[in-house]
Amino acid sequence: MHDVIILGGGPAGYLAAERAGGAGMNVALVEKRNLGGVCLNEGCVPSKTILHSSKLYSHALHAQKYGVSAKEVSFDLATVMQRKNKIIQALRKGIGTTMKKFKVTVEGGEGRILPKKGDDFQVQVGDKILAGKKLLITTGSEAIRIPVPGADQDFVYTNREILDIDFIPQNFVVIGGGVIGLEIATFFAEVGSKVTVVELLPAIAGPIDSEISGILQKELAKKGITFKLNCKVTAIGDKLVTYEADGKAESVSADIVLMSVGRRPLTKDIGLENLNVYIERGAIAVDEHGRTSIPNVWAAGDVNGTSMLAHTAYREGEVCINDMLGKPDIMRYNAIPGVIYTHPEVATVGYSESEAIDKGHQVASAKLPLSYNGRYLAETEGGRGICKVVIDKTYGTLLGVHIIGSACSEMIYGAAAMIEAELRVEDIKEIVFPHPTVSEIIKDTLRHAKT
Numbered sequence: 144m145h146d147v148i149i150l151g152g153g154p155a156g157y158l159a160a161e162r163a164g165g166a167g168m169n170v171a172l173v174e175k176r177n178l179g180g181v182c183l184n185e186g187c188v189p190s191k192t193i194l195h196s197s198k199l200y201s202h203a204l205h206a207q208k209y210g211v212s213a214k215e216v217s218f219d220l221a222t223v224m225q226r227k228n229k230i231i232q233a234l235r236k237g238i239g240t241t242m243k244k245f246k247v248t249v250e251g252g253e254g255r256i257l258p259k260k261g262d263d264f265q266v267q268v269g270d271k272i273l274a275g276k277k278l279l280i281t282t283g284s285e286a287i288r289i290p291v292p293g294a295d296q297d298f299v300y301t302n303r304e305i306l307d308i309d310f311i312p313q314n315f316v317v318i319g320g321g322v323i324g325l326e327i328a329t330f331f332a333e334v335g336s337k338v339t340v341v342e343l344l345p346a347i348a349g350p351i352d353s354e355i356s357g358i359l360q361k362e363l364a365k366k367g368i369t370f371k372l373n374c375k376v377t378a379i380g381d382k383l384v385t386y387e388a389d390g391k392a393e394s395v396s397a398d399i400v401l402m403s404v405g406r407r408p409l410t411k412d413i414g415l416e417n418l419n420v421y422i423e424r425g426a427i428a429v430d431e432h433g434r435t436s437i438p439n440v441w442a443a444g445d446v447n448g449t450s451m452l453a454h455t456a457y458r459e460g461e462v463c464i465n466d467m468l469g470k471p472d473i474m475r476y477n478a479i480p481g482v483i484y485t486h487p488e489v490a491t492v493g494y495s496e497s498e499a500i501d502k503g504h505q506v507a508s509a510k511l512p513l514s515y516n517g518r519y520l521a522e523t524e525g526g527r528g529i530c531k532v533v534i535d536k537t538y539g540t541l542l543g544v545h546i547i548g549s550a551c552s553e554m555i556y557g558a559a560a561m562i563e564a565e566l567r568v569e570d571i572k573e574i575v576f577p578h579p580t581v582s583e584i585i586k587d588t589l590r591h592a593k594t
Contacts, residue, residue, distance in 0.1 A: 153180020164245025
C-alpha cells in the first residue's frame with residue numbers, strides 16, 4: 144500500500160515524487176517511457192542543446208564583426224546529436240538517483256487507473272496492480288497533428304522525431320509559428336536549411352506583445368526564415384506543403400515538415416472514466432490546490448491544461464504534495480515566466496499592457512531599446528532588442544516585463560520575483576543591479592515610466 148501513486152514521470156511527476164518521498168510518504172511513480180517526460184527527452188533540454196550548437200556555429204561564421212576570423216568552420220550534426228543524447232542520459236540518471244535517494248518506487252510501463260477498491264486507488268502497470276491512498280495524475284501532453292491529407296507521411300515529424308534527425312534537410316517547412324516551431328526553425332536556419340514557417344494567425348509566437356513579435360519575426364528573417372502568415376495548410380503532398388493564402392492555393396517544397404501546432408493533455412486511455420474525473424475542454428479540471436473533482440485525486444502539469452510549461456509543472460506538483468500533507472499552499476499563475484529560445488531570445492512575465500487594462504488596472508508603461516545598455520552593445524552587433532514594462536498606476540507595483548534580446552531567459556526570473564512579491568517601482572529602484580549587465584535594462588526602463 145502506497146501513500147500516493149503518481150501517474151507520469153515528467154517534471155510534475157518526478158518533482159512531486161521527490162517532495163513526497165522527502166516528507167516520508169511511501170511513493171510509487173509510474174512512467175511508460177523515460178523519467179523526465181517530454182521536457183527532458185523530447186523537448187526543452189534536447190532542443191536547447193542543439194540550439195546552443197547552432198548558435199556557436201552561427202557566431203563562428205559571423206565572428207569577423209567582432210574582430211575574429213574563423214576559417215573552415217563546419218557543422219557536424221552527428222556529434223551534436225551524440226552530445227544531446229549524452230546530456231539526456233546524464234539527466235535521466237540523475238532523476239533515477241534522486242528517486243532512489245527518496246525511496247520512491249519507480250514502475251516502468253503504461254499505467255491505467257482501475258475502479259477503486261474500497262477507499263483505495265488502484266493502478267495497473269503490466270501484470271502488477273498498485274494500491275494507494277492518494278492519486279496524482281501527471282501524464283503530460285502530446286503533439287497535435289492537424290487533420291489534413293498527407294499529415295501521416297513519414298517525412299512529417301513532430302517534436303519527438305525532429306530531435307533525432309540524422310541529416311540537415313535542404314528545404315524545411317514548419318507548420319505553426321509558436322514557441323516550439325520557432326525554436327526548431329532557428330536551429331535549421333542557422334545550420335543551412337531553407338526554412339519556411341506557415342502560420343494560420345497574422346503574427347508569430349502566440350499571445351506575446353505584438354511589438355516584440357514583430358521584432359522577432361524581422362530578426363529571424365535575417366537568418367533566412369520565410370514567414371507565410373494568415374495561411375492555412377490544406378494538404379501535404381509528395382515533399383510539398385500546400386496552403387491557402389488570400390483565397391489562393393500556394394505551395395512550398397519540403398524535405399522535412401515539422402508539425403508544430405500545439406499540444407493537448409494526455410487524458411485518454413489512462414482509466415479516468417473509472418473514477419469519473421471531471422474533464423473540461425480535454426483537460427483535467429483542478430482547483431488552486433491541484434485537486435480534481437474526486438476526493439484524494441490531484442492533477443498537475445500539462446494534463447490540467449492551465450500553463451503547459453515545465454517550470455509551471457514543477458510548482459503545480461509541489462502544491463499538490465503540500466496539499467496532501469496539509470501544508471497551506473496554492474498555485475498562482477500571475478508570475479509564470481515564458482521564454483522562446485530563439486536567437487534572439489524572448490522572455491516575458493506577468494501582464495502585457497492590454498491584458499492589464501482588461502484586468503481593470505490603471506496602467507503606466509515604458510520601453511527602452513536594448514542598445515541603451517552597455518553590456519548588450521558590447522556583445523551584440525547589429526541586433527535589435529527592447530524591454531517593456533507594465534506598471535499599476537494606483538499602487539505603483541510592477542505587473543509585467545517583456546524583453547527580446549540576449550540573455551533575457553537568464554534574468555526574467557528576477558522580474559518574476561518582483562511581480563510575485565508585489566514590489567513597487569520605488570522598491571525596485573533601490574535594488575542594486577550588477578554593472579555592466581543586460582539585466583540593468585529592467586531597472587532603467589522602470590525609471591523611464593511615468594507613474
